[in-house]
Amino acid sequence: MNANASAPADAAAQRLRISEIFHSIQGEADAVGWPTVFVRLTGCPLRCVWCDTAYAFEGGTWRNFDEILAEVGKHRAHHVCVTGGEPLAQKRCLDLLARLCDVGYEVSLETSGALDISQVDPRVRRVMDLKAPGSGESARNLMSNLEHLTVRDQVKFVLTDRTDYDWAVAVVRERELAAHCMVLFSPVYGKLDPCTLAEWVLQDQLPVRLQVQLHKILWGEEPGR
């Protein structure tokens, strides 16, 4: 095969379908509060009932890695968060994560927990959901992912009600999650009162971090914030 014939394939290997790239304040997880550039990849194989990014299920535009890196660089932020949708649903996401780390960014990945995380660059901080029953998608949890978590990673439980909370507590205890990584409990915005969740966490003396979505306190449910 000559160089010209392989060029289209090479170009295709260096691009991703992107819903949006935007500069905001990280609203969740360990990096909360940092000015961060978000790269939102299009598509997700799950359908959580409380999903707040359904607009990323379809559409978007194909953008090559150089274009993505150039737009990220415009914002002069140290933190970059690759999110979705489910970013790992596009296999080339792994290459983008490595490229962002190579440039020197502090990179985090927000992932559903339904897809294999073992091949993610170890420089990336993985923020992985475990879907509680109230999401409607708990059967999709890939529990083998728990074997790959390190102290750099975070497991996030997004909780709708007491049933979700009890399920999360059982998983945390049975799997001894807090011994392996940071554990985050987050109430579904507008569904579970954060004060109620705070009381439950304190009563049970859980080794978890309560978090609320800072960006929604600042800007509500406005997309791209």
Ligand code: SF4
């Ligand atoms: S995994 Fe994330 S993007 Fe996909 S449906 Fe659930 S909340 Fe929405």
